[in-house]
Amino acid sequence: KADVDLGDIVFVRGEVISSRRGELSVLADSWQMASKALRPLPDPRLLIQLLVRHRQRYVDLIVRPEARTIARQRVAVVRAVRSALERRDFLEVETP
Incomplete structure (x- = not known):
């Protein structure tokens, strides 16, 4: 157990059992490291923060200057692409 970290992949040999709650587990006879996580x-807390940032975009734009910079750059790129396509007589169509 001490050699295995979260994210590592292991091969396990043993009996598949069911807990009282119906969860499947393996009663391991042996195990072998298949791949060590590089x-x-x-951190799960960081993932939650990222989810909140994406769900509440307006908060992210208020709090983080980097988010505002990226948003402005994206607007500029989209504007330039649309302008270039419009000059070539492309038509922008919104579809369902």
């Missing part, structure tokens, strides 16, 4: 998995 980088640690992200």
Whole structure:
């Protein structure tokens, strides 16, 4: 157990059992490291923060200057692409 970190992949040999709650588990007879994680998995708290940032975009734009910079750059790129396509007589059509 001490050699295995979150994110590692292991081969396990043993009996598949069911808990009282119906959850499947393996009663391991032996195990072998299949692949060691090169980088640690992200902190779950960080993932929650990222989800909140994406769901509440307006808060992200207020709090983080980098988010505002990226938003402005995206607007400029979209505007330039639309302008270039319009000059070539492309028509923008919104579809369902």
